[in-house]
Amino acid sequence: MSYNIALNFEDGVTRVISCQPGETVLDAAYRAQIKLPMDCSDGVCGTCKGACHQGQFDMGEDYLDEALSDEEAERGLVLTCQMVPASDCVVEIPAPFSLCCTSGDASVSAVVDEVNLISPTAIELKLTAEADIGFLPGQYVNLRIPGTEETRAYSFSSRPGSRQLSFLIRNVPGGLMSSWLVGQARTGDRLILTGPMGVFYLRPPERPVLMLAGGTGLAPFLSMLASLQTTGCQHPVHLVYGVTHDDDLVGLDALERFAASMPFFSFKTVVASDQSAHPRKGYVTAHLEDAPIRDGDVDVYLCGPPPMVEAVLGYFREQGIEPRSFHYEKFTPSRPAAREKVA
Structure with missing residues (x-):
C-alpha cells in the first residue's frame, strides 16, 4: 500500500507524490522528479529539514542531533531523508517549488x-x-x-x-x-x-530583518547585504555578529561600508571571552536591545555553530516570541564530503 504525501512549498505550490512502504519522502520525491533540498541524505547535515503536522511516520534513530534536535522533533520538524510515512502526510518544505525543479548539482x-x-x-x-x-x-x-x-x-x-x-x-x-x-x-x-x-537564503524583505551571525557564519550575511545594497530595502535590517575572541572578528570594514551606504542597515559586534576588551561581551542573545523584533513581526536569519543556534532558539522560546519567519543554518568546523554546511 502506498501513501499520498502532499508537499507544500513556501511559494504556495503543492505537489502530491506517492510514497511506497519503507520509502523515505526524499526518495519518493526524487522518483517523482522533485529534488528536495538535500546534501548528505544520511541524517547528518539537516539540509533536508521540513515539518510534518499531519500524518503518521517513522523517523528512526539514524540521524545526528545536530541535524535534528529532540526539541525540533517535538515541534514537528522532520528530515525528509529519514522520514518514512505510515499514513498519508502533509509535509512543509521551506523552499520554493522552482528551486526544487533544478538539478542543483552542476x-x-x-x-x-x-x-x-x-x-x-x-x-x-x-x-x-x-x-x-x-x-x-x-x-x-x-x-x-x-x-x-x-x-x-x-x-x-x-x-x-x-x-x-x-x-x-x-x-x-x-x-x-x-x-x-x-x-x-x-x-x-x-x-x-x-x-x-541550500535553502538558507534571503527572501524578499516584507518586514524588519534580524540577522544573527556566529564566527565565519558571517559569510552568507555578507552576500545578503551585498544583494540588498543593489536592490535596496524598505525595512530596517539589523545584524548582531558574535565571536569567541577578539581575533575572530573579521569583515568589519565591509560591514562599516554597508552601514555607511545603506541607511536601513545597522550592526553590532559581540565577543564572548571574559578576557576581551570589547565593549560588548557575552552572547548575541544578551545584546538584542536594538533588534527590530516587534513582538514577532520580524524575519530572523541565523547562521552559526550548533550551540549558538540552540541558544538563540531557546531565547525566543523563553521570551514567548515567534518570529514571522525563522531561517537558520548550523555549521561545524569540519566534516566529510557533502555532509555538512561549513560557513
Whole structure:
C-alpha cells in the first residue's frame, strides 16, 4: 500500500507524490522528479529539514542531533531523508517549488585569485568562476579539495550575479581544505565547485530583518547585504555578529561600508571571552536591545555553530516570541564530503 504525501512549498505550490512502504519522502520525491533540498541524505547535515503536522511516520534513530534536535522533533520538524510515512502526510518544505525543479548539482571550474589569512582563525578565498553560477544570497557550494575526492561546503560571501566569488572560511588546524589553502594554494590553481545548494537564503524583505551571525557564519550575511545594497530595502535590517575572541572578528570594514551606504542597515559586534576588551561581551542573545523584533513581526536569519543556534532558539522560546519567519543554518568546523554546511 502506498501513501499520498502532499508537499507544500513556501511559494504556495503543492505537489502530491506517492510514497511506497519503507520509502523515505526524499526518495519518493526524487522518483517523482522533485529534488528536495538535500546534501548528505544520511541524517547528518539537516539540509533536508521540513515539518510534518499531519500524518503518521517513522523517523528512526539514524540521524545526528545536530541535524535534528529532540526539541525540533517535538515541534514537528522532520528530515525528509529519514522520514518514512505510515499514513498519508502533509509535509512543509521551506523552499520554493522552482528551486526544487533544478538539478542543483552542476559543477563549475574556478581559478584561485587570492588566499588571505585575515585572522588567526579565518581565511578569505577569492575565485573567478569560468561560468555563471546562479546562486541566491546565503546559499553555498561544495568545493573539491585539489588532489582528493573530498569536498567541503562553504557559503558565498560575495554578491550574486558575478563570476568574482569570495568565501569566508574558518581556518581549522589540520583541516584538509585549511591545510591546502594555507600551505599549497597558489594564484591560478583551479577548484571545482558544485552547486549552488541550500535553502538558507534571503527572501524578499516584507518586514524588519534580524540577522544573527556566529564566527565565519558571517559569510552568507555578507552576500545578503551585498544583494540588498543593489536592490535596496524598505525595512530596517539589523545584524548582531558574535565571536569567541577578539581575533575572530573579521569583515568589519565591509560591514562599516554597508552601514555607511545603506541607511536601513545597522550592526553590532559581540565577543564572548571574559578576557576581551570589547565593549560588548557575552552572547548575541544578551545584546538584542536594538533588534527590530516587534513582538514577532520580524524575519530572523541565523547562521552559526550548533550551540549558538540552540541558544538563540531557546531565547525566543523563553521570551514567548515567534518570529514571522525563522531561517537558520548550523555549521561545524569540519566534516566529510557533502555532509555538512561549513560557513
